[in-house]
Amino acid sequence: MIVVPRPAYSLREKVYFWEIAKGLLVTFGHLVRNLWGAASRSRTIQTWEYPEEPRPYPQRVRLLHRLVKRPDGTPKCVACYMCATACPAVAIEIIAEPSPDDAIEKRPISFVIDELRCVMCGFCVEACPKDAIRMDSEVGDLMGTRREDFLFTLDRLLEMKPRAGAYLGDRELEAKRKAGLI
Numbered sequence: 631m632i633v634v635p636r637p638a639y640s641l642r643e644k645v646y647f648w649e650i651a652k653g654l655l656v657t658f659g660h661l662v663r664n665l666w667g668a669a670s671r672s673r674t675i676q677t678w679e680y681p682e683e684p685r686p687y688p689q690r691v692r693l694l695h696r697l698v699k700r701p702d703g704t705p706k707c708v709a710c711y712m713c714a715t716a717c718p719a720v721a722i723e724i725i726a727e728p729s730p731d732d733a734i735e736k737r738p739i740s741f742v743i744d745e746l747r748c749v750m751c752g753f754c755v756e757a758c759p760k761d762a763i764r765m766d767s768e769v770g771d772l773m774g775t776r777r778e779d780f781l782f783t784l785d786r787l788l789e790m791k792p793r794a795g796a797y798l799g800d801r802e803l804e805a806k807r808k809a810g811l812i
């Protein structure tokens with residue numbers, strides 16, 4: 631075992647003044663560079679001037695929810711509650727009713743996502759057996775002044791459009807998106 635002796639502090643280090651001055655110089659240097667960088671639009675600063683300069687979303691980003699429609703415009707959701715059960719934030723509330731379609735047991739009469747509670751985990755999307763809920767809408771930013779602005783109801787979720795270039799799963803879905811059905 632080699633014992634490395636602890637180096638003794640020099641007088642300059644004990645006073646700390648020079649080290650503090652060095653740190654302030656580095657900070658001041660960044661400040662000046664960023665001011666000049668912002669003026670010349672060079673990329674020396676890492677801050678995006680949002681919202682004037684919106685940051686492009688990566689392809690696999692999770693955006694706000696949307697509900698997928700059937701070709702007849704009705705929700706694809708069969709009110710199975712899988713998404714609400716999987717949601718760790720208890721952000722999804724569904725009320726179901728019997729579906730008039732004999733091939734489908736239930737449909738949602740109310741489907742509300744509280745986006746203020748949502749932690750954007752995507753578990754609801756993963757849990758859905760019908761691919762009826764997605765997080766590929768064209769909306770990534772949400773602003774509002776009332777709590778209701780953040781409650782996404784069934785109609786609102788069905789109105790949400792998929793983001794341009796969003797992966798829709800298969801050719802059939804892609805054709806439906808082009809036809810404006812989803």
Ligand code: SF4
Nearest residue numbers: 717748749751752754
């Ligand atoms: S993304 Fe996660 S937190 Fe948000 S509604 Fe879905 S399951 Fe709940």
Ligand code: SF4
Nearest residue numbers: 707708710711713758
């Ligand atoms: S998991 Fe899918 S089908 Fe089931 S209630 Fe949620 S959105 Fe509807």
